[in-house]
Amino acid sequence: xxxxxxxxxxxxxxxxxxxxxxxxxxxxxxxxxxxxxxxxxxxxxxxxxxxxxxxxxxxxxxxxxxxxxxxxxxxxxxxxxxxxxxxxxxxxxxxxxxxxxxxxxxxxxxxxxxxxxxxxxxxxxxxxxxxxxxxxxxxxxxxxxxxxxxxxxxxxxxxxxxxxxxxxxxxxxxxxxxxxxxxxxxxxxxxxxxxxxxxxxxxxxxxxxxxxxxxxxxxxxxxxxxxxxxxxxxxxxxxxxxxxxxxxxxxxxxxxxxxxxxxxxxxxxxxxxxxxxxxxxxxxxxxxxxxxxxxxxxxxxxxxxxxxxxxxxxxxxxxxxxxxxxxxxxxxxxxxxxxxxxxxxxxxxxxxxxxxxxxxxxxxxxxxxxxxxxxxxxxxxxxxxxxxxxxxxxxxxxxxxxxxxxxxxxxxxxxxxxxxxxxxxxxxxxxxxxxxxxxxxxxxxxxxxxxxxxxxxxxxxxxxxxxxxxxxxxxxxxxxxxxxxxxxxxxxxxxxxxxxxxxxxxxxxxxxxxxxxxxxxxxxxxxxxxxxxxxxxxxxxxxxxxxxxxxxxxxxxxxxxxxxxxxxx
Amino acid sequence: xxxxxxxxxxxxxxxxxxxxxxxxxxxxxxxxxxxxxxxxxxxxxxxxxxxxxxxxxxxxxxxxxxxxxxxxxxxxxxxxxxxxxxxxxxxxxxxxxxxxxxxxxxxxxxxxxxxxxxxxxxxxxxxxxxxxxxxxxxxxxxxxxxxxxxxxxxxxxxxxxxxxxxxxxxxxxxxxxxxxxxxxxxxxxxxxxxxxxxxxxxxxxxxxxxxxxxxxxxxxxxxxxxxxxxxxxxxxxxxxxxxxxxxxxxxxxxxxxxxxxxxxxxxxxxxxxxxxxxxxxxxxxxxxxxxxxxxxxxxxxxxxxxxxxxxxxxxxxxxxxxx
Numbered sequence: 001x002x003x004x005x006x007x008x009x010x011x012x013x014x015x016x017x018x019x020x021x022x023x024x025x026x027x028x029x030x031x032x033x034x035x036x037x038x039x040x041x042x043x044x045x046x047x048x049x050x051x052x053x054x055x056x057x058x059x060x061x062x063x064x065x066x067x068x069x070x071x072x073x074x075x076x077x078x079x080x081x082x083x084x085x086x087x088x089x090x091x092x093x094x095x096x097x098x099x100x101x102x103x104x105x106x107x108x109x110x111x112x113x114x115x116x117x118x119x120x121x122x123x124x125x126x127x128x129x130x131x132x133x134x135x136x137x138x139x140x141x142x143x144x145x146x147x148x149x150x151x152x153x154x155x156x157x158x159x160x161x162x163x164x165x166x167x168x169x170x171x172x173x174x175x176x177x178x179x180x181x182x183x184x185x186x187x188x189x190x191x192x193x194x195x196x197x198x199x200x201x202x203x204x205x206x207x208x209x210x211x212x213x214x215x216x217x218x219x220x221x222x223x224x225x226x227x228x229x230x231x232x233x234x235x236x237x238x239x240x241x242x243x244x245x246x247x248x249x250x251x252x253x254x255x256x257x258x259x260x261x262x263x264x265x266x267x268x269x270x271x272x273x274x275x276x277x278x279x280x281x282x283x284x285x286x287x288x289x290x291x292x293x294x295x296x297x298x299x300x301x302x303x304x305x306x307x308x309x310x311x312x313x314x315x316x317x318x319x320x321x322x323x324x325x326x327x328x329x330x331x332x333x334x335x336x337x338x339x340x341x342x343x344x345x346x347x348x349x350x351x352x353x354x355x356x357x358x359x360x361x362x363x364x365x366x367x368x369x370x371x372x373x374x375x376x377x378x379x380x381x382x383x384x385x386x387x388x389x390x391x392x393x394x395x396x397x398x399x400x401x402x403x404x405x406x407x408x409x410x411x412x413x414x415x416x417x418x419x420x421x422x423x424x425x426x427x428x429x430x431x432x433x434x435x436x437x438x439x440x441x442x443x444x445x446x447x448x449x450x451x452x453x454x455x456x457x458x459x460x461x462x463x464x465x466x467x468x469x470x471x472x473x474x475x476x477x478x479x480x481x482x483x484x485x486x487x488x489x490x491x492x493x494x495x496x497x498x499x500x501x502x503x504x505x506x507x508x509x510x511x512x513x514x515x516x517x518x519x520x521x522x523x524x525x526x527x528x529x530x531x532x533x534x535x536x537x538x539x540x541x542x543x544x545x546x547x548x549x550x551x552x553x554x555x556x557x558x559x560x561x562x563x564x565x566x567x568x569x
Numbered sequence: 570x571x572x573x574x575x576x577x578x579x580x581x582x583x584x585x586x587x588x589x590x591x592x593x594x595x596x597x598x599x600x601x602x603x604x605x606x607x608x609x610x611x612x613x614x615x616x617x618x619x620x621x622x623x624x625x626x627x628x629x630x631x632x633x634x635x636x637x638x639x640x641x642x643x644x645x646x647x648x649x650x651x652x653x654x655x656x657x658x659x660x661x662x663x664x665x666x667x668x669x670x671x672x673x674x675x676x677x678x679x680x681x682x683x684x685x686x687x688x689x690x691x692x693x694x695x696x697x698x699x700x701x702x703x704x705x706x707x708x709x710x711x712x713x714x715x716x717x718x719x720x721x722x723x724x725x726x727x728x729x730x731x732x733x734x735x736x737x738x739x740x741x742x743x744x745x746x747x748x749x750x751x752x753x754x755x756x757x758x759x760x761x762x763x764x765x766x767x768x769x770x771x772x773x774x775x776x777x778x779x780x781x782x783x784x785x786x787x788x789x790x791x792x793x794x795x796x797x798x799x800x801x802x803x804x805x806x807x808x809x810x811x812x813x814x815x816x817x818x819x820x821x822x823x824x825x826x827x828x829x830x831x832x833x834x835x836x837x838x839x840x841x842x843x844x845x846x847x848x849x850x851x852x853x854x855x856x857x858x859x860x861x862x863x864x865x866x867x868x869x870x871x872x873x874x875x876x877x878x879x880x881x882x883x884x885x886x887x888x889x890x891x892x
Contacts, residue, residue, distance in 0.1 A: 006570055013572075021646075021724075026841075035837035043837065044727035050720045051837055056845065060716060066646060067720075103575055112582035116590075120583075125573040175571040210573060255836065271833045325741065335832055 003132035003539065004277060006176045007037045010128040011072075014098050015046040018068055023050040023092065025057050027073040030100055032131045032141055034072065036253045037277070054082050061091070068094040074129065075099045080107050084114040095120045100129040101168050102207065129172035130541065133254055134276055136530055137523040138541045140169040141253070145544040146554035148191045148516045149228065149437050150561055163191070166543060167198045170222065170513055173541060174203070179509065180211040181222040183498040184490070188444045189226030191515050196224040200498040220509035221485070223495065227516025227546075228438035229445050230477035231402060232367050234519050234551035235395045237360040239471040241293050242286040243520035245274060245343060247547045248350050251520075261346050272339045281336060287524045289472050290347075297340055304337045355385065359392045360471050366399040367474045370450070372407050375400060376415070383418050390423040394430070395548055401431050403448060405440050430552075433559045444494045445477045478512065478522045478540070482529050485510055486536055511539045517550070518542030645721055648705050652728050655702045659695055659735050663742070666691040670746050674753070689808065692743070696815055699736055706732070719844060740817070747809045750802070 011034060015022065024043065026034060031053065043051065054073055069092035073079045087095065097111070103125060111120070130138040147155065147162040174181060180203055185196035199222065203211045227234070238247040245251050249261060254275045276283040281300060285293050307330060311323055351357065362378045365371075379400050382388050397419045401412060420426055484490040488506055497503070514522075518540055526540045544550065669691055673684045709725045833839050 009570055010572075023720075031838050031841060035839075038837065039835040040837050040840055041726075041730065041835055044723060044730065047727070049723040049727065050716065051841055052716070053841060053845075062716065064716075064720075066643070102573075105578070108575060108579050109582050112579050113586050115583055116587075118583065118587075120579065121576075123575040123579040125575060127571060178571050210571070213571070253838065255833070255839070271839065273833050273836060325737075325744075 002135035003130070003138050003173070003176070004037050004135050007033060007128045007130075007132050010126045010176070011038050012046075014070060014072065014096075014124075014126060015043075015048060018070060018094075018096055020047065021067050022046070022048045022070050023052060023064070023067045024048045025052050025054055025069055025071045025073070027054045027076075027079055029074055029141070030072050030128075032253045033100065033128055036131055036133055036275075039278070054079060057091075058082055058086055061089075063091050065091075065093040067092050068096065070096045070098065072098045072100065072126070072128075075101055075103045075107055077107075080110055084110060087111065087114045087119065088116070090117055090119045092119070097123045098126045099124070101125065101127060101172055102210075127172040127175035130169050130176075131253060133545070134523060134527070136526050136537075136539050137518065138173065138539070139518065139545045140165065140541070140543050142166075142543045145517055145550075146557040146561070148226070148543070149554070149558040152190065152194075154562060159191075162543075163195050163198060166195050166513075166515065167202060169541070170195070170199050170224075170511075171202055171207075173511060173539070174211070174220075174222070177220075177509070177511075178213045179216070179220045180204075180213060181220045181509075181511065182501045182503050182507075183222045183224070184495045185224040185498065186226050186229060186444050187494055187496055188442055189228065189515070192224040192226045195513075195515060196222075196498050199224075200501075204499065204501070216508070218505040218507055219501070219503065220511065221503060221507040223481075223485070223490075223510065223512045225481070225512065225514055227514055227542075229443050230447055231434060231438040231551075232399060232447060233474070233476040233478075233521055234517070234546040235399055235548055236363050236367060236474055236521070237356055237392075237471075237548075238519075238521055239290045239360070239469075240287050240521070240524055241282070241290070242274070243524060244290060244347060246520050246545065248347050249343070250547065250549075251545070256343065258342070258346070261350075272343070274343075279336065281340060287527060289469060290351075293344060297344055300337055301341065304333055307333065353387070354389050354392060355387045356392075357471075358382070358385075359388060359396065362396060363399055364470060364473055366396070366403050367448075372404050375404065376408075376411050379415060380418065383415070383422055390425055391548065391552070393419055393423050394426060394552065398431050398434055401435055402438070405435060427556060427559070430555060430559060433562075434555060437555075437558070445480065447477055474521075476519070476522045476525055478514075479525050479529070481512070482510075482526070482538055485538075486534050507536065509537050509539070511541060514540070514542040516542070516554075517544035517546040519546050643717075645709055645724075648709055649724050649728060652702045652705050652732075655698050655705075656728070656731050656735065659698050659702075662691055662695050662698070663735070663738065666695065666739075667742065670742065674746070674749050685805065688746075689805075692739075692809070695739055699732060699739070700815070702728075702732055743809055747806060750806065750809075 015024075024034075040051075048070070050067070054071070071083065073083070083097070097120060103123070108123065111123070131141050132138045142162070142165060144158065144162060147158050150159065152159050183196050183200050183203075185192045187193070238244045242251070245256060249256055249258070251274060254273060256272050256274055257270065258272065259270045273279070274282055274286075276286055281296075285296055288296065307326075311326070311330060313319070359382060362375075362382060365378065366375055379396050382396055383393055397415050400415060404412065416431060419431075420428060481490070485507070512526075523540055523545075526538045529538055546554075666688065669684060669688045673688050706725055706728055709721050709728075
């Protein structure tokens with residue numbers, strides 16, 4: 001069962017047993033969980049006529065006792081407090097409480113204490129505590145995503161909250177899948193280790209009865225890894241549809257906010273939905289590269305024109321009847337066509353303005369091919385190019401620094417200086433901070449494929465064969481990791497098990513959780529891997545979905561905090 | 570898809586709280602539980618929570634609604650219920666209509682006017698019901714950004730979607746019926762009639778040639794009958810067309826209310842944000858209005874003061890002059 005359907009099933013089950021008019025009450029996190037998989041019209045079909053946030057529901061005092069309240073919230077203490085006040089002065093006829101994660105007994109007691117009028121009909125735990133954007137990709141949408149880079153001594157409370165939330169999310173995913181996994185983690189990352197251990201404690205000790213599902217022949221695997229093991233992927237420009245939209249415009253819960261671009265005509269919608277569940281065109285093109293999308297959109301526009309033309313010549317009554325019959329379909333098609341055309345037009349404008357073709361070619365070279373001297377030349381050239389934007393300059397230097405960290409330090413220093421002089425907004429030391437966080441000593445995986453002879457040979461073979469598309473030749477490190485798992489070659493030294501629960505045989509389900517966030521390039525990689533039917537199903541999750549902007553922002557934030565932290569110490 | 574039901578734990582605790590909260594009033598006013606039982610079970614409750622569950626059967630039970638009386642729903646709920654009822658009725662009639670349609674299209678030797686009348690009546694009823702519901706639906710709409718109006722808007726939308734689907738369905742049925750009716754007309758009557766007419770014409774010519782013996786009595790009757798049948802068919806087609814047009818109108822009205830699926834309007838979070846932004850917007854407008862109003866009052870005060878000042882000065886000057 002995939003993630004999207006399981007969240008949908010949870011919501012269906014929540015709503016179908018309660019008859020009559022309902023109001024659905026969500027909190028700031030569950031609103032994303034629900035709205036990414038469920039639509040307003042589907043809610044209306046289930047007789048949910050009002051959707052409110054838990055904050056605004058307590059503001060009004062107007063009684064609506066003809067409605068039944070269905071709460072779907074996270075069991076946080078703030079939510080419990082708000083709910084408590086609500087139960088003391090109920091506005092609705094009945095209360096059905098659904099929590100998206102494990103309730104503590106004390107929380108139940110608090111609620112029961114304040115429910116003097118006995119309005120609560122049921123209290124349930126429905127574990128839909130993650131945002132399932134795609135069938136095999138989920139995120140926890142955490143605001144303070146930078147915390148994973150910060151050592152525990154600097155902000156212990158913050159890190160505790162961070163890892164608690166992550167463990168909750170992971171637990172919910174496995175409860176939704178009805179599985180108890182064996183857990184492995186990346187040895188070099190303290191955060192990953194901590195999260196893996198706390199998850200194991202929850203699943204095998206604290207709530208061991210709850211996680212005791214029917215045994216399958218081979219236990220699923222949970223692998224907790226750190227974003228810093230592959231800092232390259234979030235720094236690259238993307239050329240496949242979904243990843244590109246996120247990189248250039250920004251995708252939040254499958255919504256694109258076009259306001260950020262400006263330059264749009266007034267009457268156009270400022271937000272559009274890009275969901276593989278509802279949009280067949282997007283579903284078949286989300287992993288295609290930019291050139292192919294252009295062609296496919298052209299085809300779609302042609303089809304649409306055909307339909308539009310046939311709708312224009314209405315002569316007989318039958319024509320009219322047919323037109324009215326097809327009108328909703330036609331209107332839907334029109335909306336879809338204009339949505340994709342707008343997106344692609346805007347993106348190609350950006351590509352043109354920021355000279356992304358040129359930039360990206362160098363980026364891909366840095367990430368995939370060797371040759372330090374040539375790379376230095378290319379990066380210097382681009383740094384002095386006027387039309388290259390500041391963020392692209394910074395990314396180029398970062399990629400260069402990650403790749404040639406140990407070679408020719410003089411040239412590296414020269415690049416730093418040049419970057420500082422060309423980009424006035426550049427915060428000094430950010431690249432060095434990145435190297436400190438995710439440099440070669442910190443990394444476990446063979447990011448650039450230059451550590452063992454086999455990988456070097458493979459890279460050379462690929463170089464000789466030539467690549468299909470220069471812009472999409474990069475494969476994320478995750479691809480290698482998945483391959484190792486498929487072949488059963490993931491090394492125990494690098495990715496140790498937690499506790500005494502070892503893998504027996506090959507796992508059939510693998511959840512890879514990336515602390516620090518995933519990218520859509522990796523999500524694509526997972527989807528393509530699953531499409532090959534290798535017998536293993538991968539699910540990818542992360543604390544956030546990154547694009548380069550978000551990754552750099554997190555990096556800056558972490559740098560700021562660790563700097564002030566070191567001053568304090 | 571694991572779930573965990575915590576209701577029993579919750580209830581247990583709630584009941585425990587309740588008995589702890591009002592042990593005195595309970596034992597004083599308890600009319601049906603005997604004093605002995607009360608004492609026994611009471612001590613039980615305090616000592617051991619888990620054994621409290623059997624006592625529940627004595628209580629009215631927490632699920633009963635008498636603890637919290639359901640308030641009277643607002644008047645518009647009646648409207649919406651009526652529409653729901655109508656929709657149900659339309660659904661029933663639609664299935665009847667489908668049966669009648671297939672019966673009417675069956676080739677019969679005798680006259681199938683009865684069936685056709687039934688079809689007509691059913692179509693008429695359904696269209697009426699739909700129109701009626703649509704009118705009621707319009708009444709549901711309100712203005713203002715309050716929760717209540719939001720709720721009503723959503724009820725309206727959901728009913729509109731149902732109505733639209735129904736009328737689409739009806740339209741589809743009608744048009745297939747119409748098409749088949751026309752086919753039949755062309756297939757049997759059309760050819761027959763034409764043939765007859767042609768035959769007639771040629772006969773007429775023949776007759777003329779033969780010396781104008783006048784029309785054959787029998788053939789005149791046949792011709793008239795043919796004409797009658799075709800007029801009848803024509804009328805039917807006209808009627809069906811009329812109802813199709815009616816429905817198109819209703820569809821148009823409804824489509825303004827129905828949400829397009831897969832668009833941003835169909836997103837739950839977008840709708841919530843929209844409401845909150847419109848509320849904020851309203852609040853801002855209000856503030857602005859208040860400010861302008863206050864300013865208006867201030868300006869008024871100032872002008873009055875100024876005028877008074879002027880009057881006083883004039884008075885003063887006058888007084889000085891007079892003295």
